[in-house]
Structures are given as structure tokens and as C-alpha cells.
Amino acid sequence: MAEAPISPVSLTWFKSSYSGASTTECVESARLSDAMAVRDSKIPDGPILTFGGDSWRRFLAAVPIEM
Template sequence: MSPHALNWHTSSYSNASGGECVEVLEHADGAEVRDTRHRDLGRLAFSSSAWAGFLTSVKRGEL
């Protein structure tokens, strides 16, 4: 399946023009993150445990 056909979610911090934000695709193996303006330049992939650790740190205000 093409990465463009998947259900990516735009950051809630995105401004009205769509600038300066990222999109996230969560799946069974973890998550992927890409730049909203430059989707074709690739994405970063994170394992489930790394993504869960990141989200926990964000929720605690550590990042």
C-alpha cells in the first residue's frame, strides 16, 4: 500500500496554513513521522516501545 493512501494524522499544533507541522501514522509495529510540507522526502520510523516512551515523556512534560 502506498504511504499516501494510509491514514496519517496531522499534529494538533498545526497552524491554519499547514506549516511547521508533522504527521503521524500509528500502526501495530509502532509509528512513523513525516514533515507535512515535504511528505515525499521520507519519514522516521519508531518501534512500539520507542513510540510509547516518547508519548509518555511528552505527556509528563519532559520533552
């Protein structure tokens, strides 16, 4: 059975902490029950990528943390 499409309106989106008000390169994320959704903030009605919980955790573990 195919999954129903995700409605961007029904999600609570948040921007990366590295995104500033003057930048044009920004992604937004939203928590799903067992995954994460990601979209381009400049195209809020555009495509949404979803990543399962394990994939998202591996991604975050691989991102270098700069202080």
C-alpha cells in the same frame, strides 16, 4: 532480510493537535501495526521515520502536556 519501504500513500496520516492551518512547522504521524511513522507535512513524499511501539510510548510520556 530487509524490510520493504513504506509507501506514504497506503497510510492514514494525521497532524499534531498543535498544528494550525497557518503554521509551516508540522509533522504528521501514521499508525503501523506495531510502530508509528512520522514525516514532515511539507514534504509528503519525503523521508519517513519509524518508531517501535515502546519507543513511541516513551516519547509520548516524556512530552510535557500543556493545558
